[in-house]
Amino acid sequence: MEELLKFAPRPTGAGEMFQLLRDGQPRTRADLATATGQARSTIAARIDLLMSAGLIAPAGEATSTGGRPPATFAFNPRAKVVLAVDLGATHARIALTDLASQVLAETDAPLSIAEGPDTVLGWVVENGDKLLAAAERDEGELAGVGVGLPGPVEHSTGHPIMPPIMPAWDDVDVPGILRRHFDAPVLVDNDVNIMALGEHRAAWRTIDNLLFVKVATGIGSGIIADGALRRGAQGAAGDLGHVAVAGAEGAPCRCGNVGCLEAIASGQAVAERLAAEGLDAHRSADVVRLVRSGDLAASAAVRQAGRDIGTVLAACVSMLNPSVIVIGGILAEAGEHLIAGIREVVYRRSLPLATQHLRIVTSQTRGEAGVLGASAMAVDHVLSPASIDALI
């Protein structure tokens, strides 16, 4: 600790003070002095540093009780940009956003993650450059890159760890590869974690305890507890798909175990069950199409999938006591059947204290949760006190 204290860079305090301004509200020097307990001269010096870096800008004058009205300053989210990348199993999306996660330019394409890091990260680099050009921002303005991947990721290193559907990515240095092209920090997490973060920031900012559940080809979840994403010890938290479901002991799962939720209630599992009944269903999208066309067998199968997911979510409600569960992923788009099945079991199976204020809702961000979360993850890093103190 002594060593650390001696060699740590001396913080200016500007990065810490800047956190007060992240809400976008204009403040005077006096406001900031009151809020931080610092001397006016210290505040003035910090404002100069943040102004030079472009992170704050003058925001007009406050009303005055006499004399010259004091100047105000506010966060300038256009100062820098970040690239937000959402890589799914078969689809890729990339957005350029400002530091308030407002999308400035965006593109997407069908792209199989199984094609491997060279092809997929090559696509990211190529389209990242295109978005920067389209938005007329140069590379020097790029402050960070956030990436979501469809598999477990060791968050501290950004390396995928034994990812089942993307074996060629095991322990690949994703941040290192992207940094060869982009001169900015690269943050990587799994896709459901960034979707949870995106949904939370975009739609549920005032809710501290939220569970985001993605029901698509696979099933996964992201946990917001006490206002922040919780990743667990190896970044594997939220792995709902491989929890065993009562009464499903016989169903073999791709993970090698039997009775996993994913093996009986994912879009893929429902499609296979419907195909066995003679319906034209091969994947999640077919299930959604059949339900929308009014097929009763498909609707019943999706409702039963909801009940099975509800059985596992009831356990999650007891353990995590969230106030909101958001259901996303393509199967959530098949009308009310999925969420009705989930609600049916969760409200029956959980204790009153945990469900009395619980809401179970569908995603409000749809396809955008991933890029919004990837942007938020990068922005949080870029605007942290330590990053700002290093920047200015």
Added chain:
Amino acid sequence: MEELLKFAPRPTGAGEMFQLLRDGQPRTRADLATATGQARSTIAARIDLLMSAGLIAPAGEATSTGGRPPATFAFNPRAKVVLAVDLGATHARIALTDLASQVLAETDAPLSIAEGPDTVLGWVVENGDKLLAAAERDEGELAGVGVGLPGPVEHSTGHPIMPPIMPAWDDVDVPGILRRHFDAPVLVDNDVNIMALGEHRAAWRTIDNLLFVKVATGIGSGIIADGALRRGAQGAAGDLGHVAVAGAEGAPCRCGNVGCLEAIASGQAVAERLAAEGLDAHRSADVVRLVRSGDLAASAAVRQAGRDIGTVLAACVSMLNPSVIVIGGILAEAGEHLIAGIREVVYRRSLPLATQHLRIVTSQTRGEAGVLGASAMAVDHVLSPASIDALI
């Protein structure tokens, strides 16, 4: 926000600076200036404030490279005391500790929580006074009171909420009642949460993700994620006992549902099963006695309880990805049978990424986890930056 900024008390920064000193290491004024980025004059003023309050004390001189060696200062945990109260279903324990949660005096007694708030909190007041007297500390030195109760507690208010085994306590203002006697903040939480906190601080301080499981008359858990206790939206998180277990659909639970873990694997459930087989078992302690005496039926029943608990813990491992699961409560004292059953199922049933570094161990604090956690909860409040700024 503008309003808040104007009327919030102006922090001196001393409370924030004090956090650096909580590790107990002596530091010079120069160390503190480097670590905080504040001017030497600001640091000197804060040290004076903290010295006057007795929270820090001179700690000798640092080695010097020439000239007069600089003075060092360190946290003085004896400055104040807290009362730490662990109220179980049938037993009460109270300790007086310093601000480092070192026990200065302690007492316990058989006491049924069902006797109600008047009797039980009367016992707390009477014995709190006795401990203060025994340790020769006066009431003015009491900085806080931490209380654990055997039921759900709304942490923000300290009120028990619909607690199943203590109906007379529903929505009782526990902090208000204790504050009529003790002039200090009172923090209340459920007993398993404070046990998780106590075990974490005493034995696993460097581990950020830990699950503490109590297996006694009932079954419950406390969750440490990213280094802090997570209570969920209503303080109900960690409620392991009422998660449904696969294959136990028929077992009625006191909560009104069927198939709950507590209804098949708690000390009470195991005792009842053994009693039905003609053994002399009425409660958890009898089960422990039978196992220790070498009874094979009792050992087998405890091992099976371990497997059932393991089934639910496997789901918790997938969801929370802890690095350590600590098994406490009286049934954990029945030798290796319980933990062997738990390990058997968790390691079979969870994904390799989540179990490769997972340790499943028995409690190292035994009966002390509750008071240590109650003390830590009170101390964290007392030594928070805002509390210190208000105090000095």
